[in-house]
Amino acid sequence: MRTIFFIVRKEFRQVFRNRSMLPMIFVMPIIQLLILANATTFEIKNVNFGVLDLDRSPLSTRLASKFEASPHFTRTDYPQSQKDAEEGILKDRSKLTIVIPKNFERDLIKENKAEVQFLINAIDGGAAGIIAAYSQSIVRDFNIDEGMNLINVITPVQSSTVQVSYLHWYNPELDYITFMVPGILVLLVTFIGMFLSSMSVVKEKEIGTIEQINVTPIKKYEFIIGKLTPFFIIALFELTFGLFIAKLIFDIPFNGSLTLIFFFAAVYLVAVLSVGLVISTFADTQQQAMFISWFILVIFLLMSGLFTPIQSMPMWAQRITWFNPIAYFIDAMRMVLLKGSGFSDISKHFLIMTIYSTVVTAYAVFRYKKVN
Amino acid sequence: MYSIEVKNIDKSYQKVQALKDISLNVNKGEIFGLIGPDGAGKTTLFRILTTLLLKDSGSATVEGFDVEKDYKAIRKIIGYMPGRFSLYQDLSVEENLKFFATVFDTTVEDNYELIRDIYVQIEPFRKRRAGQLSGGMKQKLALCCALIHQPKVLFLDEPTTGVDPVSRHEFWEMLKKLKTKGITILVSTPYMDEAALCDRIALIQRGRIMRIDTLENIVSAFTGHLYAVRSNDMSRLNFDLKEFEGITSAYIFGEFIHADVKNCPDGNKLLSYLEARDHKDIKIFPVHPSIEDCFMELMNKEENK
Known part of the structure; x- marks a missing residue:
């Protein structure tokens, strides 16, 4: 025990003597939270759009102005022909061009249906989907409004309409910040855990100090625990600091128990630190450790459900996420913070994480050898 | 123990x-x-x-x-x-x-x-x-x-x-x-x-x-006779020494070449050999072997085994 304490003390000294360390611990969470939380939103505003109105009727004008009235769209293009409209997309004058065909009004009134074409720039597939969804909802509104008007005039467009209204639970305003911040906190903790722990062990190899350590009576477990404890503490501190900012600046709801969050974080960190240790047994230099960590983190991160929902992934990809610790922690974090889930609600997460930690730690200790 | x-x-x-x-x-x-x-x-x-x-x-x-x-x-x-x-x-x-x-x-x-x-x-x-x-x-x-x-x-x-x-x-x-x-x-x-x-x-x-x-x-276990040799053309000297009969090793040692020769108690044979090969300003004198010389001798013996 005494030896572990001395290794931890030595490690802390080294950590705080590293000039890039303090900024990393304090500045990184602030920047990540402030920038990422505000930047990562699926809401799109001010989409440039154009209308090719071949009908030039009161109804077609009303449809166009309905788009103009939406906060999501700004009219920037006024094409005069189909070719012109396509060119507008090509030259990036607009992301969306609405083509209203001839006889739009006549067809709508007479045959109760008419067609409208949307040309959407789908280079950014995600954005295109959102623009399409916005457009459809505007057209739906238009149908309802005009249908009401038309009932009195000639024939109803839609004789009956089912109105759907949504109530978003746990995040009533569908606020992306509320949704993102817990995930970003997980990211922070993971970064510290995986990067720093793997690099710190590899550094001993790279500089050669491991030779000196290996000929001492320090036991394998003492060295590993001594090496990883500081990063465990720093990561938990980071989480505290991040939660503090989340509350102070973004007013994220803390519906569940913070103790539960920290308890989960502790189990999670054991897993992440062990992944870092495994990486360090494969790498000989800090650079290699960085690249391996980065490779693993990018996969974990993109498949974590932070940016794209796991449910929308193909089944085989969803199966991969079963082995992604980040996915569990993000899910648990959102459940506890936003929904106020208790221990029993996330007990499955806990169980999986505990198994995960145990297996990875065992593998890491097995891989780490003092003798070649 | x-x-x-x-x-x-x-x-x-x-x-x-x-x-x-x-x-x-x-x-x-x-x-x-x-x-x-x-x-x-x-x-x-x-x-x-x-x-x-x-x-x-x-x-x-x-x-x-x-x-x-x-x-x-x-x-x-x-x-x-x-x-x-x-x-x-x-x-x-x-x-x-x-x-x-x-x-x-x-x-x-x-x-x-x-x-x-x-x-x-x-x-x-x-x-x-x-x-x-x-x-x-x-x-x-x-x-x-x-x-x-x-x-x-x-x-x-x-x-x-x-x-x-x-x-x-x-x-x-x-x-x-x-x-x-x-x-x-x-x-x-x-x-x-x-x-x-x-x-x-x-x-x-x-x-x-x-x-x-x-x-x-x-x-003291050094078996050969060691001479320090110098002439006006050191690189050719090194080459020529290696062709000398009975030579065990020849290598540059400071401004001299140390030549380790078997069965050659005085340097006259070596001197006449070098003169015949057109070397000028030849200087030859016996030296006490140092650890380096011993190392070279042992190394050559190992290699010739």
């Missing part, structure tokens, strides 16, 4: 055989030098004896403990200074020393007596980070750290490589003092002149030990 006992050790890295059938015994309280060029296998042998590397075959003990079975016991009683400076560069002199003391469950104060002579020289810099010390200072600190738990055996892997002559001299003075305290010292060096400072030496080349003896015995 010997302090270090090595019997028939072999070690290969993938395809390269680093050590071939190495055997040696080091007495207690002896300064034993392992002398050989880079790549001879010195570090490999050190790493096996310090329990960092597993041998392929053979056996080795340190203070009676087997290097594989009793590695835990060995780690408590040895001090190791790797060839590369391997203390924490971002910790201060004092912090490094204290750290290694605590790791061995002891304190600097308890062992101050042993390291005092060395430590006083670096004490003025005790607050300085180890990475900012000069080469000689680093060696002294590393030696202090290796001694802080009063080891019975000290392993020094090329401790003086890259250190200035004055510091080298001081370093060997320190080793002599440590010897008086009964510490066994196994030291490796590529510098032949340091062989004179060891009690016994092993000449090692390409993973094989060529000879183990005292310096005097090795030098």
Whole structure:
């Protein structure tokens, strides 16, 4: 025990003597939270759009102005022909061009249906989907409004309409910040855990100090625990600091128990630190450790459900996420913070994480050898 | 009982055989030098004896403990200074020393007596980070750290490589003092002149030990006749000497070429040979073999085997 304490003390000294360390611990969470939380939103505003109105009727004008009235769209293009409209997309004058065909009004009134074409720039597939969804909802509104008007005039467009209204639970305003911040906190903790722990062990190899350590009576477990404890503490501190900012600046709801969050974080960190240790047994230099960590983190991160929902992934990809610790922690974090889930609600997460930690730690200790 | 006992050790890295059938015994309280060029296998042998590397075959003990079975016991009683400076560069002199003391469950104060002579020289810099010390200072600190738990055996892997002559001299003075305290010292060096400072030496080349003896015995066992030769055209001289009948070796040694010749008690035969080959300003005189000459002779014998 005494030896572990001395290794931890030595490690802390080294950590705080590293000039890039303090900024990393304090500045990184602030920047990540402030920038990422505000930047990562699926809401799109001010989409440039154009209308090719071949009908030039009161109804077609009303449809166009309905788009103009939406906060999501700004009219920037006024094409005069189909070719012109396509060119507008090509030259990036607009992301969306609405083509209203001839006889739009006549067809709508007479045959109760008419067609409208949307040309959407789908280079950014995600954005295109959102623009399409916005457009459809505007057209739906238009149908309802005009249908009401038309009932009195000639024939109803839609004789009956089912109105759907949504109530978003746990995040009533569908606020992306509320949704993102817990995930970003997980990211922070993971970064510290995986990067720093793997690099710190590899550094001993790279500089050669491991030779000196290996000929001492320090036991394998003492060295590993001594090496990883500081990063465990720093990561938990980071989480505290991040939660503090989340509350102070973004007013994220803390519906569940913070103790539960920290308890989960502790189990999670054991897993992440062990992944870092495994990486360090494969790498000989800090650079290699960085690249391996980065490779693993990018996969974990993109498949974590932070940016794209796991449910929308193909089944085989969803199966991969079963082995992604980040996915569990993000899910648990959102459940506890936003929904106020208790221990029993996330007990499955806990169980999986505990198994995960145990297996990875065992593998890491097995891989780490003092003798070649 | 010997302090270090090595019997028939072999070690290969993938395809390269680093050590071939190495055997040696080091007495207690002896300064034993392992002398050989880079790549001879010195570090490999050190790493096996310090329990960092597993041998392929053979056996080795340190203070009676087997290097594989009793590695835990060995780690408590040895001090190791790797060839590369391997203390924490971002910790201060004092912090490094204290750290290694605590790791061995002891304190600097308890062992101050042993390291005092060395430590006083670096004490003025005790607050300085180890990475900012000069080469000689680093060696002294590393030696202090290796001694802080009063080891019975000290392993020094090329401790003086890259250190200035004055510091080298001081370093060997320190080793002599440590010897008086009964510490066994196994030291490796590529510098032949340091062989004179060891009690016994092993000449090692390409993973094989060529000879183990005292310096005097090795030098007196020199079998050939050694001449220092010089002429106006040194590069051609070197070439011509190698063609001379009965030559064992010829290699440049300062401003002379040392020629080791069999059955040639005086230099006249050599002189007339060189004159016949058109050399001018020829200078030939017999010299006493140095450890380097012995090394070259043994090396040639090994190769001609």
